Amino acid sequence: MTVMVAGQIARDLVLTVPAVPGAGEAADAHERREMLGGKGANQAVALAQLGVPVALLGVAGADETGERLLNQARKDGIDVSSVPVRGESALIVELLDADGEWRYVQHLPESSLLTPDDVAAAAGRLANADAVVLQLQQPPEALLAAARAARRTAGPHGDPEAESGTTPRGPIVVLDGAPGDGALLGWADVIRADEQEAGLLAGAEVGTEERGLRAAREIHRRGPWLAALALDDGANLFAWSARSPWGTDGHVVIPGVQTTTADTTGAGDSLVAGLVAALLRGDDPVSAASGAVAAASSTLGHPGGRPGLTPESLSRQRALIDDALRETAG
Numbered sequence: 001m002t003v004m005v006a007g008q009i010a011r012d013l014v015l016t017v018p019a020v021p022g023a024g025e026a027a028d029a030h031e032r033r034e035m036l037g038g039k040g041a042n043q044a045v046a047l048a049q050l051g052v053p054v055a056l057l058g059v060a061g062a063d064e065t066g067e068r069l070l071n072q073a074r075k076d077g078i079d080v081s082s083v084p085v086r087g088e089s090a091l092i093v094e095l096l097d098a099d100g101e102w103r104y105v106q107h108l109p110e111s112s113l114l115t116p117d118d119v120a121a122a123a124g125r126l127a128n129a130d131a132v133v134l135q136l137q138q139p140p141e142a143l144l145a146a147a148r149a150a151r152r153t154a155g156p157h158g159d160p161e162a163e164s165g166t167t168p169r170g171p172i173v174v175l176d177g178a179p180g181d182g183a184l185l186g187w188a189d190v191i192r193a194d195e196q197e198a199g200l201l202a203g204a205e206v207g208t209e210e211r212g213l214r215a216a217r218e219i220h221r222r223g224p225w226l227a228a229l230a231l232d233d234g235a236n237l238f239a240w241s242a243r244s245p246w247g248t249d250g251h252v253v254i255p256g257v258q259t260t261t262a263d264t265t266g267a268g269d270s271l272v273a274g275l276v277a278a279l280l281r282g283d284d285p286v287s288a289a290s291g292a293v294a295a296a297s298s299t300l301g302h303p304g305g306r307p308g309l310t311p312e313s314l315s316r317q318r319a320l321i322d323d324a325l326r327e328t329a330g
Ligand SMILES: OC[C@H]1O[C@H](O)[C@H](O)[C@@H]1O
Pocket: 010, 012, 037, 038, 039, 042, 092, 265, 266, 267, 268, 269, 304, 305, 306
């Protein structure tokens, strides 16, 4: 079993400040953390921590930083043999204030972005993976190329041949974010979107369970059979269609349970990884959704997006989620 994550590899520099300085002001950071970052790398790290064999397709800089990032990825157990190395490393500076509010300043050289040629070079690996995970930090043409390469044996949703049930479907394609390009959505099986992104996809505000469900139905109509949408009370809605492996329409809302939030950065990345791991294990929908939220919650307690998923943190969060679900049911 392998998951291919096609996404960004960056050096994340997280500076914890009492307050973000205004124009003409300076702030002393009381903590500084540097780490392998970018949504692609974060998701790959989280998958590796969850015990899922994972390969990364993203660009590493041909500089000292790029070398450090790749070494870290290798130490994390990620296969980086398909990573092109060129140019300057991508750098993302996160300013995290005392309220846990973050601001990013990023320098993403053009050379740090995936091209369709990079994707073509990894086409065989994409097609043979069990899941392909994409985020929107890469150019749309590269993402579309990756989705097409992954599903070369079947067309996008809406293609009668692909929907016939007789065509081999290839890997599960998972998309993190709301693509401006509707074509990309048609190639995805699973989508994760925060509130704002879900609103963009649905063309209407999402926030409550009812509105989220409406958005999910629209999303299912356009392609993905599973939508994981953030609601405005910190809960997550997971809505699946009959085209899902579970074969029925259904949904579950998992309440947000983590009490201490140092930084929300990276929580979505861990959620995606938790969901992919659960889908590949063949979990039932409630268990898959709970596993995804447990992974996300485990990432909230520390500054920066790097996941720190341990069996202990996951089972602590799982127990809280199970309690919350029992409470909702009772
Ligand atoms: O999803 C969080 C990530 O997004 C930003 O790109 C940072 O790299 C951070 O680690």
